[in-house]
Amino acid sequence: MGNAYSNVNSSYFSFITRLDRVTGSREWQYGYTDPNFPTAVGFVQLSSYDTLLMATSGAQGQSVTLIDQQGQVRKSIKTQFSTSYGPKITRAGADRDGHIYMMQWVEQTLPLQPYFQYYSNFAEIDTSLNKYWGMVFSASSRPYFSDATMGLDDKFGAIGTNYTWLPMDSIIQGIFVYEK
Numbered sequence: 001m002g003n004a005y006s007n008v009n010s011s012y013f014s015f016i017t018r019l020d021r022v023t024g025s026r027e028w029q030y031g032y033t034d035p036n037f038p039t040a041v042g043f044v045q046l047s048s049y050d051t052l053l054m055a056t057s058g059a060q061g062q063s064v065t066l067i068d069q070q071g072q073v074r075k076s077i078k079t080q081f082s083t084s085y086g087p088k089i090t091r092a093g094a095d096r097d098g099h100i101y102m103m104q105w106v107e108q109t110l111p112l113q114p115y116f117q118y119y120s121n122f123a124e125i126d127t128s129l130n131k132y133w134g135m136v137f138s139a140s141s142r143p144y145f146s147d148a149t150m151g152l153d154d155k156f157g158a159i160g161t162n163y164t165w166l167p168m169d170s171i172i173q174g175i176f177v178y179e180k
Contacts, residue, residue: 001014001015001016001017001043001046001055002014002015002042003015003042003043003044004042011033012033012042013031013032013033013042014031014032014033014042014043014055014057015029015030015031015032016029016030016032016043016046016053016055016067016071017029018069018071028070028071029071030071032055032065032073042057043055043056043057043065044056044057044058044089044090045090045091045092047092047093047094047150048094049066049094049098049100050094050098051068051069052066052067052068052069052074053066053067053068053069054066054067054092054094054100055067056090056091056092056102057090058087058089058090058104062078062079062081062087062090062092062102062104062121063076063077063078063079064076064077064079064092064100064102065077066127075127077100077125077127077129079102079123079125079129081104081106081121081123081134081136082121082136085106085107085108085109085119086106086107086108086109087104087105087106088105088106088107088118088144089103089104089105089145089146089147090102090103090104090105091103091104091147091148091149091158092148093148093149093150093156094150095150095154095156096154097154098126098127099124099125099126099132100124100125100126100127101122101123101124101148101150101156102121102122102123102124102125103120103121103122103145103148103158104120104121105118105119105120105121105144105145105146106118106119106120106121107119116142117138117142118138118142118143118144119136119137119138120136120137120138120143120144120145120158120160121134121135121136121137122134122135122136122137122145122158123135124156139162141162143160143161143162144160144161145158145159145160146159146160146161147159
């Protein structure tokens with residue numbers, strides 16, 4: 001997997017290469033673009049969705065693309081969060097029931113530079129875009145979630161950092177786990 005920027009059409013594109021696991025030779029390689037999501041920076045994470053490959057990308061919202069074993073796009077899902085500022089980290093994972101859990105850490109630039117505000121968006125959807133839950137996490141100390149994954153027990157978890165403004169600056173690591 002990789003990403004590149006095209007000066008010809010001023011857009012990002014992603015590519016995925018499938019290699020033979022024994023010989024290492026290339027079986028296929030495809031490039032992917034989405035004209036409806038032109039500001040996407042390309043695929044930033046790969047995970048599995050049943051027998052499909054799930055590629056995640058972020059721009060002013062989040063996109064999840066389901067790709068079959070021959071490299072063909074089966075479905076592309078785009079979401080828009082209520083806080084869709086500049087994305088910093090975008091992650092997604094799927095459970096055995098086909099529900100997709102999404103996390104995106106975004107940064108809002110505030111008028112008084114160099115100040116900013118972080119938001120962490122979370123959602124659970126299915127491939128028909130039914131939303132089961134969603135939340136936005138933010139606080140004045142600008143905490144953020146920087147990574148997320150689906151555990152082997154079908155529990156979605158995220159890890160984050162919170163800088164506090166105590167007499168001595170301190171860092172608090174936090175873990176968020178969602179259970180059904």
